Amino acid sequence: QKEVEQDPGPLSVPEGAIVSLNCTYSNSAFQYFMWYRQYSRKGPELLMYTYSSGNKEDGRFTAQVDKSSKYISLFIRDSQPSDSATYLCAMSFLGGYNKLIFGAGTRLAVHP
């Protein structure tokens, strides 16, 4: 079983739609959870980070963590064509030097 599973998509939605992106993980020791956005051939850009179970909102983005189900989500409201990118979930353990373990990334296309 892979440590972090993420559906690679592609996911195609119309402008204005609500997008739901998800990851599951197998190791209950993961404590930090991040979402990155990556445009083609560019570096990952940190969007959201969370530590505890529950929701965290930032503008059009909401990150949700359910540690009991080992499931994290990123919701994008009022999606825009500029949101078209690959979204990577990443997670790490508490303490230590905190290497990130990434999901495969979900490719999102928002069409006008």
Add this chain to the structure above:
Amino acid sequence: EPEVTQTPSHQVTQMGQEVILRCVPISNHLYFYWYRQILGQKVEFLVSFYNNEISEKSEIFDDQFSVERPDGSNFTLKIRSTKLEDSAMYFCASRTTSSYNEQFFGPGTRLTVL
């Protein structure tokens, strides 16, 4: 807004040659990382570096790889004898000591080994 920078953006080299990839982390950050991403695959951890020494390395980071912080601003990844399978995007990342492990990534160096 401060950002991680990397040079060069693209490096082409012949198999067996040495390459050095350079990174300038964000100035008040103290933890540094290298990751790589082979085309179409996941971002993979290579090595973490803190207090002038390697703190953790992956199985990928064998004797052909080394890292160095030669001065107060640069952080380098050296591949001694490149192989075809080293072709990938290499990302440098950094973070502060006080963050919830928010790592900030550079734009990457695309390494092509011929």
